[in-house]
Amino acid sequence: MRSEASVLHLDLDAFYASVEQRDKPSLRGKPVIVGGTGGRGVVATCSYEARVFGVRSAMSTREARARCPHAAFLGGRFPAYGEASRIVMGLLREVSPLVEPLSLDEAFVDLAAGGVTDFSLEGLTAFGHELRARVAEATGGLTASVGIGTSKFMAKVASDLDKPDGLVVVEPGREQQLLRPMSVKVIPGVGPATAERLRRMGVSTVADLQSRGEEELVLELGQAHGHGLWRLSRALDDRPVVAEREAKSVSVEGTYEEDLTDRRVMEAVLTRQASSVATRLLKHGLSGRTISIKVRLHDFTTLSRSTTLPSPTDSASTIARLARTMLGDLDPSGGVRLLGVGVSGLADWVQDDLFGSVAEAEPEEELPELPELPSRMRAQWWPGQDVVHARMGRGWVWGAGSGVVTVRFETAETGPGPVRSYKADDPELAPWTRPTDDEVS
Structure with a gap:
């Protein structure tokens, strides 16, 4: 066991909701709920203003709406969350080479492996305050709760004691x-x-x-x-802080408000998901040998199938073909509420690389003609989405439906802005993509 409090746990407060409030000035100080916005959605996180009304993570969106109907219900913007997470993890790695991320918004840090030398209560308190201030400055105002103790367990307990925006140091000997x-x-x-x-x-x-x-x-x-x-x-915990491991898989999945019953629609979903997975693999110069699908049936039974190739692939058509084949081995006739495609066994090469690209590459399979997805699955606009208008500039989707999309034009830099409504097919309105796309998860 450690004789000094040299393990730090940092937890970004109400992370997704805080990023939304940072980027949407009109929502600051108001209840914000992030997650699935449909009838079958689940709350991913919510602001502290929403928690006052009893809203909690993992609660159904339906119940959250009943408890806090005046909240802003937003879909997730993972590129924005990923960008904020990368900034914070970068700051932590400046402190120590041993940083163990647990998710986008929390991590353990081994202070003994870094540049911290003063492990007194006063020294660690000053260090914790300085770190939280650096996080807030670098992220545009996000707050973090920090705990420091003699083990991972005590550091995690400490970070939960004074939320939000708190700091607790547990000195050696005070654990029990x-x-x-x-x-x-x-x-x-x-x-x-x-x-x-x-x-x-x-x-x-x-x-x-x-x-x-x-x-x-x-x-x-x-x-x-x-x-x-x-x-x-008894506060006995000798688990080491393990530095971040490389990504083990890339996957995409979706939950649908109405059960899917048409197999050809399911194949269309898997094909589009496979294309998204392949795009992310290519972006990061990766490929994978194991292709898998995840299917959650109408009764919440979850099935999975996987197949392993002799060599890695980053081909969208190969991934899609195998995903559709594996779906054929299942009986989803009662209805499907979730579908997903994943690639694991990652490598930073594909088969052609082994032969110096001398061998002729296998031609891409021509994707089959597939039916259009139901309109609910093709929705271009969703609450919270970043958009840009040719004349009004950047904003976010306030709401959409019945062929109309309502946008509030504001960003973190502009302050609260005006609200305007447009036809959903207005050529001057388009989704806005952040310069940095999703990281491999």
């Missing part, structure tokens, strides 16, 4: 004092089912858990889980 009164749910791995089993044992706080022997916990919860909870309840 801090943990004892907390709910057992603070420990990773204690979800609703485990919490209920512990409650039946008379365990609701970390102090209760500390009073139980390791053998009792192993008997009740199993070897790995019981041993892990026994250790973490």
Whole structure:
């Protein structure tokens, strides 16, 4: 175990919603909900103004609308989130070479492996405040909560204690004092089912858990889980901070408001998804050997199929052909609510590279004639989308429907702007693409 508080956990506050409020001045200080905007959508995240009304991540959009009908419901803008994340991760890598991203908005940092030398409470507090200020300045005002402790577990606990925009340093020796009164749910791995089993044992706080022997916990919860909870309840965590790993896969998936029942429409969806995956592979100079599809049926049963090629590919037609073939092995006749295509087993070369491009490349397969997607799946405009107008400049979609799109013209730099409505096919209005596209996930 570490003798000094040298592990930092940084968590960007209400990340997606905060980026939206940063880029849409009229939404600052107002409830914002980001996620699926349709009847089957799910909340990805929401602003603190929306949380006051009981809205939470993973809640259905339907329930979120019932709780907070006056909120702005927006679809995700992952290029914007990716750009902000890259800025923050870059700042963290200036602090230490050992940065372990957990997602776009949070990461662990091993301060002992970097340039930090003062591990006193005063030194770490000053460092934490400086880091949060640098994040806010570099990202245009995004706030981060920071926790610093002797382990990953304690750093993560600390970062949750003073949200949003907080800083907590847990000095060595204070870990158990801090943990004892907390709910057992603070420990990773204690979800609703485990919490209920512990409650039946008379365990609701970390102090209760500390009073139980390791053998009792192993008997009740199993070897790995019981041993892990026994250790973490005593702040025993020696997991190292592992530097970021390279991307393992590239995938695209979509959930649809109405179940898909026409197999040819499903094939059309997979073909378009395959094209998107191939575009991202090409952008990053990657290829992959394993092609997979994900199918979630009407009853929420999730099926997957995969096939592995003898050599990597970045061909849209090859990926699409294999995806459609794998779909043929399934029975989606009852209806499909989600489809996805992925490529894994990534490499930075394709087969032709091995032969110096001497061998003649296999010709691209001509894609079959496929039916048009239903209008709900071809919608050009969606709430929150970045757009640009030939005369009005940049803005974002306030709402769309019945052949009309309403746009608020503002950016992070301009301040709140005017609202105008146009026909959905207005030639002067177009989606605006950020200079940096989606990163490989």
